[in-house]
Amino acid sequence: MSALQRIFGRDTKFYDLLESGAAAAKQSASILVALFPKLSAGGSNEILSDLSQERRKHKRISQRTTEELCQNFVTPLEREDIEALSTALYKITKTVEKIGERLLISPPGTDLSLVSRQITMLEKAAEVVVTMVTQIRAKSHGEEIRDAYERLQTIEGDADKLMNELLRELYHGSSDARVVVFWKDLYELLEKGIDRCRDAGYVVFHVALKYS
Structure with a gap:
């Protein structure tokens, strides 16, 4: 593809x-949701393997993405925005994997259903991020991205x-003190996961403002 095609946005x-990247983040959240029914069925290690993969x-x-930024002078969005969004999306997936690891080392007899609502919120937040990232391509969906970002903030507030x-x-x-530490750590990781989604959404919202 020629430089002129890239300049006019055809690359x-x-x-x-x-x-x-957004789809991978969403998929990791969906895998985490699937972890729950398998925790007591012996398939948890398989799910953790899926998260790692x-x-x-x-x-x-x-x-x-980083390699392409190094090799291409002309980009459809500002280089720092592409890098910031790529990094923010990857942080979602990394945090989700950590949540899965914590779930697998829960103390015996722990009722993990207590965090089912938070995990559902995390998946919903990741779904909103996918929608927002998809809308960047058109550069004409400022209002839609704004509305999606408000939904993301609502999810974060509810969480x-x-x-x-x-x-x-x-x-x-x-x-028991050990149980308290486990729950506190898990709650905070789940909060961080949703915050990571908000952070990615903010980058998209910031990009949309530039083109509005």
């Missing part, structure tokens, strides 16, 4: 890479409220 490789796949996408409720119950209960 789609960066959009393709960013959309692939998705993270490695996403890392390759992120590395290729923060839920975590505060769960922490209140945890601190006012009589759980």
Whole structure:
């Protein structure tokens, strides 16, 4: 493809890479949702392997994005925005993998259904991120991206409220100290996962403002 084609926006490789990164982040969240029914069925190690594989796949996408930035002078978006979004998306996948690892080392008898709502919120947040990243390509969906970013902020706010409720119950209960540490760590990782989605959404929102 010629330089003139890239200048006029016909080179789609960066959009393709960013959309692939968003899809990988969403897929990792979906794998995490699938982890729950398998925790007691002996298939949890397989799910963790799937999370690791998705993270490695996403890392390759992120590395290729960096390579393309180094090799291409002309880009359809500002270089720092492409790099920032690629990094933000990868952080979602990395955080989701860490959540899966924590779930697998839960203390015996732990009722993991307590975090099912947070994990569902994480998947929904990742879905919104996919929608937002897909809309960048058109550069004419400023309002749609703004609305999606507001949905993302709403999910984050609801997740923060839920975590505060769960922490209140945890601190006012009589759980063993080790159990308290486990839950606190897991709650905070889930909060971070949703925050990572918000961070990626903010980069998209920032890009949309430039083209509005």
